[in-house]
Amino acid sequence: MAAVQQYPGMCCPCPSSDVDVWISQLKKKQALEYQQLENLCSKVKEVLTEESNVVEVSSPVTVCGDLHGQFYDLMELFTIVGEPPETNYLFMGDYVDRGYYSVQVVSLLLAMKLRYPQRVTLLRGNHECRLTTQVYGFYDECYATYQSCDAWKCFMSVFDCLPLTALIDDVILCMHGGLSPSLESIDQIRVLDRFQELPHEGPMSDLLWSDPDDSGWRVGWRDNARGAGFMWGSDVSHDFTYSNNLAFVSRAHQVQDAGYNWYHDGKVITIFSAPNYCYRVGNLAGYMTVEDGTHTCYTFEAAPRDASDTHSKNLTPYFC
Known part of the structure; x- marks a missing residue:
């Protein structure tokens, strides 16, 4: 009988050998069968629901931004940096939409989270929600892969459980989007009710949608052209990091020509991990x-x- 790996928060964990098979299959770009996927989603939800809105992460850790279904580039990252459990990872959301292999990318990350729950941290991005995935490709990909919307519903139930932020060594706060005028302290993030579809407005939405303003408007808050979240100035970054004893804030959410960029005098970094975005x-x-x-x-x-990769999706520019 296969040995059972006991994961935090799991009453009836999958045998680790089963999860290893899933990971091996997904690394070959092969989607799981629906029953396997349903089992994976059910079990990983048990792990995620035990985590706080602010996941405490200890270094060493590798921090990554948007992936957007770019399977080959995720595998390139693992080749360069290493795979779990040898390498610890913190992913800051946006695993799906836009790229060709969102099903395989998010399934692989969920399987790795299930297999190595203390080595992999997954945060929620603004694309991990029902409305956005119905517009930008993930719903259609799930339907094409599984011939029904049931798999998409399984993924959505997992996305509702993803943590909102992570705190590395008590000094680096990580989230997908950014800060919120409704949140002055990390403790206020801890008490939010995250187990729901992403709201259109409010602090939870801001954490996944907001952007730092480095265009010259460097004071306070203003509306975001995205239609959700806010733009915030460098004064906000300095005040928030000082009052919460942080070195800086790490976030994703925006394409960076150079892969990453520092804002607000080094108080904010944006990391984007999908190279040649939208191909x-x-x-x-x-x-x-x-x-x-x-x-x-x-x-x-x-x-x-892969030379045999003949996808011809019409990818509309969308830089979120």
């Missing part, structure tokens, strides 16, 4: 390693795609 933007991908009180940023180029 045509030409940007580098970025990631950040944190270890022994230091942080270092790296970049990598888009991975070569």
Whole structure:
């Protein structure tokens, strides 16, 4: 009988050998059967619901931004940096939509989270919700893969459980989008009710939608052209990091030509990990390693795609 790996918060965990088979299959770009996927989603929800809105993460850890279904580039990242459990990862959301293999990308990350719950941290992005995935490709991909919307519903139930933020070594606060005028402290994030569809407005929405303003408007808050969240100035970043004893805030959510970029005098970093976004933007991908009180940023180029990959999606520009 296969040995059973006991994961935090799991009453009836899957045998680790089963999860290893799923991971091996997904790394070959092969989607799981629906019953396997349903089992995966059910079990990983048990793990995620035990986590706080602010996941406490200890270094060493590699921090990554948007992936957007770019399977080959995720595998390139694992080739360069290493895979769990040898390497610890913190992913800041937006696993799906836009790319060709969102089902495989998010399934692989969920399987890795189930297999190595203390080595993989998954945060929620603004694309991990029902409305956005029905517009930007994930719903259609789920339907094409499984011939029904049941798989998409399974994924959505998992997305409702994803944590909102993570705190690395008590000094780096990570989220997908950014800060909120409704949140002055990390403790206020801890008490939010995250187990729901992403609201259109409010602090939970802001954490997944907001952007730092570095265009010259450097004071306070203003409306975001995205139609959700806010733009915030450098004064907000300085005040928030000072009052919460933070070194800086790490977030994703915006394409960066160089893979990453610092804002607000080094109080905010944006990391984007989908190189050549939408297979045509030409940007580098970025990631950040944190270890022994230091942080270092790296970049990598888009991975070569399989010659047999003949997708011809009409990808409308969308830089969220």
